[in-house]
Amino acid sequence: MDNRITIIINDPPYGTERPYNALRLANSLIKREGVSVAVFLMGDSVTCAKAGQKTPDGYYNIERMLKPVVRRGKVLLCGTCMDARGMTEGDMAEGCSRSTLDELTELTISSDKVLVF
Numbered sequence: 001m002d003n004r005i006t007i008i009i010n011d012p013p014y015g016t017e018r019p020y021n022a023l024r025l026a027n028s029l030i031k032r033e034g035v036s037v038a039v040f041l042m043g044d045s046v047t048c049a050k051a052g053q054k055t056p057d058g059y060y061n062i063e064r065m066l067k068p069v070v071r072r073g074k075v076l077l078c079g080t081c082m083d084a085r086g087m088t089e090g091d092m093a094e095g096c097s098r099s100t101l102d103e104l105t106e107l108t109i110s111s112d113k114v115l116v117f
Helices: 018-029 045-048 064-073 078-084 101-110
Strands: 003-009 035-041 074-078 097-099 113-116
Touching: 003 018, 003 101, 018 035, 018 045, 035 045, 035 064, 035 101, 045 064, 045 074, 045 078, 045 113, 064 074, 074 078, 074 101, 078 097
Parallel strands: 003 035, 003 113, 035 074, 074 097
Antiparallel strands: none
């Protein structure tokens, strides 16, 4: 039986280290056998999934950190939060999906652990 983990991120991609640390953990978790990971981005964190991020050499890139999670788990963005920031599905990094609070509710109920950053 899978250990289901949901990670909720609230902060913008840069300026704090919460998304960075949350995605470090997500990327570590997805390497484990029997663990499924869903990352839900809400509030300013929806911009973590903005395609085309260009960061200085030697600086972490949140969009790149999402790619392994997309491949082995899922990355969901709050649609209401996207709308409030003028972000469209065309702005999202590949493999990320627009979602709803109802889907987050279902994830929360079905998860073994919910971590909030």
